Amino acid sequence: MRYLVLLVCAIIRVTVASGQTYLIRGANIHTMAGPDIQNGSVLIRDGRIAGVGHNLAAPKDAKLIDARGLQVYPGMIDAGTEIGLVEVNAVRETEDTDELGRYNPQLVALTAVNPSSEHIPVTRVNGITTVATMPEGQLISGQVSLIHLDGWTTRDMGIKARAALHIRMPFIQTEGRRVFVPDNESGGGAEPGAGFANAKRDFDKQMSDLNDFFESARRYKLARDTKAPDFKPDLRLEAMVPVIEGAEPVLVTAIREREIRDAIAFADKQRVKIILCEAPEAWKVAKEIKAHDIPVILGPVLALPLDEDDPYDRAFTTAADLDKAGIRFAFATLTGSASLSSRNLPYQAAQAVAFGLPHDDALKALTRNAAEIWGIGNQAGTIEEGKFADIIVTDGDPLETRTRIHDLFINGKLVDLNNRQKDLYDKYINRP
């Protein structure tokens, strides 16, 4: 039986996830695609949204969900995590985010995602239906994959295996005072305290190597396209082709202002599309980011300031700054402990709202913007006909911690809200 299910999954992928048809009725629907629909209905069929509006007729086979007095939103998207790649940070065997070496464009996060990860049910219970899960290496880390937070296999879960190429922007490191310091490998950055001149030389070398790598990818593509006689397939360079063709964006992690400027210059030079990632100092470069129309996947809002003399709310206000500058952005919990708390994504956004980000823009950043930045705007991020039925039914604003999720649909499937944290809660609350 199970074999059969798997086999069917493999053949028709996501659509099979839900044979059931649902009709949600009487809800206040926040479509994110236009005005809210009061007392509206959403029809879900074959994993997709089959209709949105007032007074939709209930098909015979539809299971009715009475949502009077409840709110309906698109499922939220964590635009950068390590979900599925890390189970326990401190246990090496359960950590699968990075590979040796500095040039690994051929790695695909999806291949390593663990569908049985305990983090998945824990995360989705707060209304997060989709995440971008990313390899985290030293330079070119690999391919970021977009996944649904439900499925028996990675094929069930995968929305886009190669959503972007993740690059950690090289940087000049003279001190240990960094928020993100990648593990050092020989040639992978000067020793802290080595002095600016040394660090700069090291950086220049890294940049020139990186540019050379892009150049060799161009030559590879040329050789492949012209069927050159000595052409030899190479997975690494093959993986670069969509990037240099401009079909696939580069997700560039850049922390400090200088790194962000370097990233923009790099994108111009290599004529590639980039998405800035983490970018806590993006507010310093807002004008240039806007001028280049570069989207930003903003790292954790609930974070400490980078510098000692920064105001305490520096990280809280960055989202509002980007919003005011008209920059497209999404929220991400990214790596480390924040990533394993991906479930807190809505509260990260809520903190930004408390510090100046308009509420509607925060919701948009969590849903529609994230989908658009990740290139799945036509499939996710809003409640519109034809899109994935990734939908949450709540008793209030999802940015409020007291709000409860009543129903959660991923790919049109009504997903079990039970999870490890709830199990443990139930276990210990009953302890005599």
Add this chain to the structure above:
Amino acid sequence: MKLRFRPTLILAAIITASTAADMAAQGPGAYVLRDARVVIVSGPVIEHGTVVVRDGLIEAVGSSVAIPADAWVIDCKGLTVYPGLIDALSTWGLSGAAAAPPAQGRGRGAAGPPTGPPSRGPEDRPSNTSYLKAADEISPTAPAIEMARNAGFTTAVVFPNQNIFSGQGSVIDLAGERAGQMVVADSVGQCVILKTNGFRSFPGSLMGTIAYIRQIYLDAEHYTVAKSVYEKHPQGLQRPQYDRTLEGVIMSPRVLLPAERQVEVLRMLALARELKLNAVLYGGHEAWKAVNELKASNTPVLVSLRWPQRMADNDPALQDPLRVLEFRDKAPSSPGILARAGVKFAFYSDNAGAPRELLRNAKKAIDAGLPPDDAIRAMTLSPAEIFGVADRLGSIDKGKIANLVVADGDLFQDRVKIKYVFVDGAKFEPLPEAPPPGRAGRGAIPSAAEEQN
């Protein structure tokens, strides 16, 4: 008794001087420095004064002093005579390995790889060479000695500085052919460094190090009592085990404790109070924040002349936090505040660069509010007092050791030239054109010091 050795000493000085490459030193029995501005430090300046030097000692000083017939008279019109400068905590003259830069609160505090098996506790006496004496480690040919002398320094209080209990400091004069001739006082204090012993060896933390220091002093007290009891009635008593690490601590008349920041000053004062130590603090750049506590406990401070500064090769995009900027900005005003409060302090070189830079660094304290008289005192009489040798050094008074500097003006002026330096009554003349600092060979500071800058 001591005087009987003086002729030998002077003779040695003559030999040294005549073999020195770019110094000219002659040493007849007596010199007269005539018609000079004499800054005696122990009293008011004598505007037209005469200093008579004989057999390595100051024979007379005053405005109307009879000139001995046998003396070599040097006309010092327009020149100023100061007592020889003293570096209150130095490594000048220490040979090779003993002369590494001190590992105090500058981010390099952690020890290098520990040698031998890891220690398990205070009973293993980790990082303890309290028995070492700087006087025994002096190399008279160390290039730093000549460089320091050319800059007007005649004396240094040299300390070993490799261990938590580093060893005993010695007051040395900066000229001599053999180390023994140079030593003025062989054991003037114990230098303590707050460092840890790595991850695998005790002590591995600041609290461990401080607990260790307390245990050592408790052990030393017990050791002293046990030894005296045993000496009186050896029969029938188990003999106390000989412990050189405690001997060194007991032998030291005072202890130097590192204290740069306010919190360190207060921590060290508490430790000194608890253990009833005769303490001298060194570092002192933020001592101005604890000036009342220093005054109340009557604790002297050695202030480092290596003012905190941004590293030259720093990333221009990295901004220093206000806390660091304030520390840097206020450090040179620390001596002035100590002086006003009546806290005794002296300057020390702390590998701040070539010795001639030290006067320029001291000038920064003057610019930040330290009266020039107090600045001179902090490099002459005050260090002599702090180390208990003020009866021999630190001022131009009859009977003191003839360590003098003769300059063509105020020592803290930018273009001041040092004309003569007298060490133990022997005259040295720095060459008129000193080699520029940093040139290979002469003028280059030891590389360890350069790195520390």
